[in-house]
Amino acid sequence: MTVVRPEKGAWGIVALLFLFMMINFADKAIIGLAGVPIMTELNLTPKQFGVVGSSFFLLFSISAVVTGFIVNRIRSKWVLLVMGLVWALVQFPMLGTVGVELLIACRIILGAGEGPAYPVALHAAYKWFPDQQRAIPSAIIAQGAAVGVVIAIPLLNAIITNYNWHYAFGALGVVGLAWVAAWALIGKEGRIEEQAVTAATDAHAHIPYRDLLLSPTNLASWCAYFGAYFGLALVLSWFTPYLVKGLGFEQSLAGKLTALPFIVGFFVVVGASWLSQRMMQAGSSSRAARGIFSGVAICLGGLALLAAPYAPNVVATLTLIVAGTTLPSVVYVLSPAILGEITPSSQRGAVLAINSAVGTSAGIVAPYIMGSMIEGAASAAEGYSQGFMVCGAVTLIGGVIGLAFLRPEADRAGLASRANARVVASPA
Template sequence: MAKNPRTKEGKISRQAILIIILLFLLTVISNADKAIIGFASVPLMEELGLNAEQWGIIGSAFFFLYSIFAIIGGTLADRFGAKIVIAGMAIVWATVQFSTLFVSSFTFLLITRIILGAGEGPSYSLAMTAATKYLPKEKLGIGLTLVSVGGPLGVAMSAPILISLITQFGWRSAFLATCIVGLIWVVFWLMIAENDRKEAIAKYKANRQQGQQTAVSKFGPVLRSKNFILIAICGFATYWSFTIGLNWLPNYLENVRQLSAETLSIVAALPWIMITISQITFSTVSDRLFKKTKSIVKGRVFVLGPVMLAGAVSYFIGTLLNANMLVIAFLSLGLTFGCITLVLGPTILSSMVSKEHIGKVQGWFMAFTSLGGIVGPYITGLLIERSATQAAGFHMAFQLCGIILLICGGLVWLFVRPNKDENIQSNVA
């Protein structure tokens, strides 16, 4: 297979760097859009009269259509090119954020979250797919990480700004701000991104001429493989943890730990900064190990599994301590280590299929992964609502999250092993 013309001698080209920056900003905006609901949870719950169980439903609603549209988005990108699909997706986000200004009931808020989830469903997989096309395989781990860290950095950077807006001007001002930023990004994306529509259509027609059944027969076994299923389960655990961090952690810090708005605006950014640092660190370590060993197992899997287990242990320790700073530190570590699948999951999967199927496999991965986002926030709300105290409910929810990370991380560590075909694919330039 020919080398990617946008890369040279294993280095990331200038054109690729520009695209990576745009995709980084895309994930920043996407995750700020997700996180805003957590920052606004207290005033929103008070204004709409929502209890913890209802808020759990709101948190889960974001992912009701997320899985379906993650698959649809990946397929559309393979069919029509990533540029136009990503632009349309970002326009949906901005429109929904604007419509949230007029929310006045639980039902209205629920609908906006469902539509926003549908619009954001393909975001991560499309960003990973677009970035993969511009990166040499030797730089895949760190390259995808540079896009992925826009997620935690988006939350970290937006936290003090959005919390300040909510405190000074009300929660609606924060939604308006994210709408405006999203629209500005779309303009720059349409101006700068390379039009890949003709290339995607040409590949699609070529695949049809070769026979759709052949393409399906090559892609279908990947979805049914033990490796894909285990990595998807690991992603499920990651998103369970990730969405608890987005939807419930700010509420826990404010209501249970009694942090002031000023302190919260600083502390709320901590886990997301830690996630950024850890993802860069572990992906760099993974790339070096992969380059040295030429092994997906030693270079990728043996990093992913242990880090997930470290996240599980951190969650448990965080629920056993009393001092605020220690609790915050360990819960932040649990969230931090639990998010490693968002980087190494797509990296491992990119070695399993040919390039024309990368969009689809990443879409399916995010579809399964996002199921954790449906279940996690609701179960957390249920535990909080039905426990003797809010603190007891939160601690039980964090411990349950730790158990899930422990089981899923352990399964991946022990049993993900590429078969012969995948080993061959991982060595294809």
């Protein structure tokens, strides 16, 4: 059996895509980090700030789907370059006088630019690695998000605390332009030979999107991803305000603690991805090593969030919230890998993008629901507790569905069988 190895230069591309995701999540996290100063300066209620947080996701999913089909036909290098440029330029209007309308408009544009980021980055990386060696590079790219937030939060928080939140947005714009220049000079397209999706269906065969998208594994992936992302969306928009308004921490300390979910998430995702890949190499089925593995992790996260309001002290509460929002994050790596198994490479960009679009649509509703809970509760602390319980229920449901229906081998065989039947039935 021939062993297919990563193409030469693959890890350099992974490093650039890692930096790409670092900037991506720093752009997302800053709205929550600067939440209290923004609400104070613009005189926003919690529900209004929830609208600001949700506005980022208004075009996020639509853009991900559209770009997913585009990247099937256009080299991912140029798509990533345009996206990075949009991210950078949209930060600079924040340096001037800002009203809530301008803030929302810029967050909508940023969301449209960032919606396709993760699936396009994975699609680009998959061109450099064979299937059974994709978990680790995917985990590294995904954890650019965690490392980016861990590195960026102290720096951005220092700018917010010592200067103001406007300069923090400008700093992100400068960093974004630096990445665009580096990618334009160094970024390349992988050309590794794609493994056959099945013995009967090669990587260049076309499967109707209806069959792909309505397969149980794909539908379960959407649900699992949505459940996991619901918690992430709350962390991005509301974790720092929760620490300040709900638990009474100072902004400087709250800014430091905001990195906690991302630090923990880094170790969870890298460790879980390594274990999943080891299981696959040892002969475990993808159903066990990827499907059941991620389903259990998401369920445990949902249970932790449901238990958080009943914790006896602040440390226990934070521990459960961090566990509840980080354990499900393994699905961001394992779900695309599962879909990559059942999808021809010529359609993979679109399918991964649609998966991301449906999953991240949780970001449209999660921040607004939390803001509404806070505004309608007797106290801020009670409102946050209610919001995290809703998040726990959504996460748990997504995990249960993933646990039951993420079955890539069975769906791959079914898709291949239908494809073969169509070939036989078609006229010569």
